Amino acid sequence: MAKIQNKNDAITSRDVDFAQWYTDVCRKAELMDYSSVKGFIDYLPYGYAIWEQIQVQLDKRFKKNGVENVYLPMIIPTSLFNKEKEHIQGFAPETLVATLGGGETLSDPLIIRPTSEVLFCDLYKNLLSSYRDLPKMYNQWCSVVRWEKTTRPFLRGSEFLWQEGHCLFETEEEARGNALTMLEVYDEVGRDVLAIPFVKGRKTEHEKFAGAVATYTIEALMHDGKALQAGTTHYFGQGFAEAFGIRFLGRNNKLEVPHQTSWGVSTRLIGAVIMVHGDDNGLVLPPAVAPIQVVIVPIRQEAEGIMPTCNQIKEKLVEAGYRVKVDDSDRTPGWKFAQWEMKGVPLRIEIGPRDLQEGKLMITKRVNGEKISLSIDEVVDKVPEILEQIHQDMYAKAKDQLDHSVVDVENLEQLNAALEKGGYARMAFCGEEECELKIKEATKGGTARAIYSEEVPEGTLCPVCGKKATVIVYFAKAY
RNA sequence: CGGGAUGUAGCGAAGCUUGGUUAUCGCGUCUGCUUUGGGAGCAGAAGACCAUCGGUUCGAAUCCGAUCAUCCCGACCA
Numbered sequence: 276m277a278k279i280q281n282k283n284d285a286i287t288s289r290d291v292d293f294a295q296w297y298t299d300v301c302r303k304a305e306l307m308d309y310s311s312v313k314g315f316i317d318y319l320p321y322g323y324a325i326w327e328q329i330q331v332q333l334d335k336r337f338k339k340n341g342v343e344n345v346y347l348p349m350i351i352p353t354s355l356f357n358k359e360k361e362h363i364q365g366f367a368p369e370t371l372v373a374t375l376g377g378g379e380t381l382s383d384p385l386i387i388r389p390t391s392e393v394l395f396c397d398l399y400k401n402l403l404s405s406y407r408d409l410p411k412m413y414n415q416w417c418s419v420v421r422w423e424k425t426t427r428p429f430l431r432g433s434e435f436l437w438q439e440g441h442c443l444f445e446t447e448e449e450a451r452g453n454a455l456t457m458l459e460v461y462d463e464v465g466r467d468v469l470a471i472p473f474v475k476g477r478k479t480e481h482e483k484f485a486g487a488v489a490t491y492t493i494e495a496l497m498h499d500g501k502a503l504q505a506g507t508t509h510y511f512g513q514g515f516a517e518a519f520g521i522r523f524l525g526r527n528n529k530l531e532v533p534h535q536t537s538w539g540v541s542t543r544l545i546g547a548v549i550m551v552h553g554d555d556n557g558l559v560l561p562p563a564v565a566p567i568q569v570v571i572v573p574i575r576q577e578a579e580g581i582m583p584t585c586n587q588i589k590e591k592l593v594e595a596g597y598r599v600k601v602d603d604s605d606r607t608p609g610w611k612f613a614q615w616e617m618k619g620v621p622l623r624i625e626i627g628p629r630d631l632q633e634g635k636l637m638i639t640k641r642v643n644g645e646k647i648s649l650s651i652d653e654v655v656d657k658v659p660e661i662l663e664q665i666h667q668d669m670y671a672k673a674k675d676q677l678d679h680s681v682v683d684v685e686n687l688e689q690l691n692a693a694l695e696k697g698g699y700a701r702m703a704f705c706g707e708e709e710c711e712l713k714i715k716e717a718t719k720g721g722t723a724r725a726i727y728s729e730e731v732p733e734g735t736l737c738p739v740c741g742k743k744a745t746v747i748v749y750f751a752k753a754y
Numbered sequence: 755c756g757g758g759a760u761g762u763a764g765c766g767a768a769g770c771u772u773g774g775u776u777a778u779c780g781c782g783u784c785u786g787c788u789u790u791g792g793g794a795g796c797a798g799a800a801g802a803c804c805a806u807c808g809g810u811u812c813g814a815a816u817c818c819g820a821u822c823a824u825c826c827c828g829a830c831c832a
Binding site (some may be wrong): 298366425431504505539540542543545572576609613614625627644681 | 793824825832
């Protein structure tokens, strides 16, 4: 009976062409549209709503950790930007710069922020005078611009939405602790909100952020076996603070330089959700961030009692705090099923005359298509636990895939073979940039995603240069 | 920045090799009736300066040149 005649609405299968599948989902689930400037996308209501949910979840956790939100300008004078050498070298190639203001040439061109370290430094310089002012933990929600050469919706764009936390501390210990604490926050949001497990750890010298002493990362595994950097936290040491002249009077009545961190996640998380959970029927959203958590599809909606029942159930669920939609459009039920599956709604409720007569309804889980028959009276009580179960199932499935992808290897041949298959491979090496580049070349794009361990068994040698190995690293091909 | 591809109705495509009256098809849209538990059926209707600019030609969606835009794959980055 199943017939899909409307083949233009179907999406490419993941196994046929994963990249095409991804763009199909972005477009057909109405998450985004392409704008008239390359690399810049329009966030459509459904896609933006996912971001709003992610924001809520992150923001409340930030605040629990003492972070306050601020907003700083989107433009940075070039002269200010140039103060930290490593930083400018890292970002200069991809900045967008305004050179005209009101038709007049600007003597100090304005850089559209690619990140706001220097603006926060400039602000903190004025705010800080005593150790009593510390710590300072500010965050801002904004967009940044990086002139990317190749772009993909949510994964890499010339403009993307994110949050950037910038903190100052009295001691190195506190600052390093903050970088790790925020990494835990990101990890928790992955686990409890996005149902995405991460590989996490410190970045190698080669992969760390421009200007950082240490960079920590969370890395997810996409369905096609490639890794995706989902968020980073950085310990900056005192480098930026020194370059920008940030000082405070310490407990010893001497001028001291604070220790600094920054941390951020972006709308790339939406891309991660799509590529970790999605299937050939479209998007699959974790309940915590789904703009619509339950969709109610009436069957024969003109039949007596159907619509009132649908609306009553909706009312009760909304009262209980859920995001619910009754699809009373005049499309056919089959069309609605396919449509809301495409959009990844976690739970669907069907109510038809037959159900109504028996006082029942049919519930379907998006993640695995499992159908459950429930009595109308108990549905409101059951939905919370069903949604919770969906979350658990999604996380378990993703965790299983991640765990099974990890293999331990000892040399370049094994590494190459492992990365060909996709997923993560752990290998010890010396940690030098030079060797890392050679590994990348030998594996056609394999990169060090995160350090698994800094304790290496005695006598282990780097398979590239033959010197003593210092770290065991997760390698993968990445987006 | 290299490699590949595409640009024809709101969307997706055919037509182009071999130039020839009125540019074809599907989806969507509109009207009406019948339907409704997995992308409904029938009948009718509207909708396109064929990406842009230039060239060849009696004649260009079609051939030639340039430009612009987008997508995909690589090198660099959230």
